[in-house]
Amino acid sequence: MHIFAIANQKGGVGKTTTAVNLAAALAASGQRTLLVDLDPQGNATMGCGVEKRSLESSVYQVLLQLASLSDARVMSPSGRFDVLPANRDLAGAEVELVDLELREMRLKVALAAHQEDYDFVLIDCPPSLSMLTLNGLCAAHGVIIPMQCEYYALEGLSDLVNTIKKVHANLNRDLKIIGLLRVMYDPRNTLSTQVSAQLEQHFGDKVFKTLVPRNVRLAEAPSYGVPGVLFDKAAKGAQAYMAFAVEMIDRVNSWKEML
Ligand code: ADP
Ligand code: MG
Numbered sequence: 001m002h003i004f005a006i007a008n009q010k011g012g013v014g015k016t017t018t019a020v021n022l023a024a025a026l027a028a029s030g031q032r033t034l035l036v037d038l039d040p041q042g043n044a045t046m047g048c049g050v051e052k053r054s055l056e057s058s059v060y061q062v063l064l065q066l067a068s069l070s071d072a073r074v075m076s077p078s079g080r081f082d083v084l085p086a087n088r089d090l091a092g093a094e095v096e097l098v099d100l101e102l103r104e105m106r107l108k109v110a111l112a113a114h115q116e117d118y119d120f121v122l123i124d125c126p127p128s129l130s131m132l133t134l135n136g137l138c139a140a141h142g143v144i145i146p147m148q149c150e151y152y153a154l155e156g157l158s159d160l161v162n163t164i165k166k167v168h169a170n171l172n173r174d175l176k177i178i179g180l181l182r183v184m185y186d187p188r189n190t191l192s193t194q195v196s197a198q199l200e201q202h203f204g205d206k207v208f209k210t211l212v213p214r215n216v217r218l219a220e221a222p223s224y225g226v227p228g229v230l231f232d233k234a235a236k237g238a239q240a241y242m243a244f245a246v247e248m249i250d251r252v253n254s255w256k257e258m259l
Pocket of ligand 2: 039
């Protein structure tokens with residue numbers, strides 16, 4: 001089971017779009033997949049077609065150990081993958097976790113009991129470096145960082161990288177940055193292509209080959225509760241996320257060969 005956190009403390013950079021579409025694309029490629037929504041906004045939950053307002057239990061109850069993962073997970077009505085959903089309740093977890101033992105490890109512990117259930121677990125982190133994101137980073141083997149190719153893209157990246165380094169040093173020796181994913185890419189925009197080339201120069205192999213274009217079908221899909229990759233399979237954005245799933249599967253297979 002490979003666990004990846006999708007993180008960037010900036011909002012609106014494509015974390016949730018990446019989490020939902022990669023989960024659906026992995027599932028469509030035959031991978032047993034769980035998507036964990038760690039954002040109180042519950043956008044990933046809704047984007048998969050799960051109604052966040054009518055949940056009996058959610059990731060909140062799992063973090064506080066009031067429910068098990070088996071009780072709280074639901075099957076996405078739109079694709080063949082599971083979702084550990086979130087809603088506003090989760091906003092309270094931040095405060096309620098503070099005094100609890102092993103507060104950063106709650107998600108890790110919950111997932112450990114389900115090693116055999118999944119090939120991939122994707123964690124959609126909130127736009128902050130909070131206790132929730134910390135739970136995501138402590139549970140994960142790797143981080144996928146979606147980025148827009150704009151002038152300020154690198155600003156703030158150092159905060160995230162420092163946080164990942166600290167978590168690696170103190171809490172989770174397994175954690176590494178898997179890669180930067182360029183999203184909302186516009187090949188007609190010179191700045192976009194320049195920043196993209198700079199990222200490749202600077203970060204080399206840490207930049208995924210797949211480029212996700214700006215594509216309106218990806219932005220429309222959530223309002224139908226269907227991942228973009230299933231909503232309009234022919235759209236450029238959908239095809240990019242299908243290609244990204246193949247790239248991820250190839251990566252984890254290459255790790256296996258190294259062992
Ligand atoms: P985050 O989770 O980082 O806050 P989202 O995934 O919610 O970011 O994306 C922010 C907004 O941008 C959403 O309205 C989403 O539909 C839109 N969006 C994300 N990726 C793309 C894309 N490749 N093309 C067009 N719109 C996109
Ligand atoms: Mg989001």
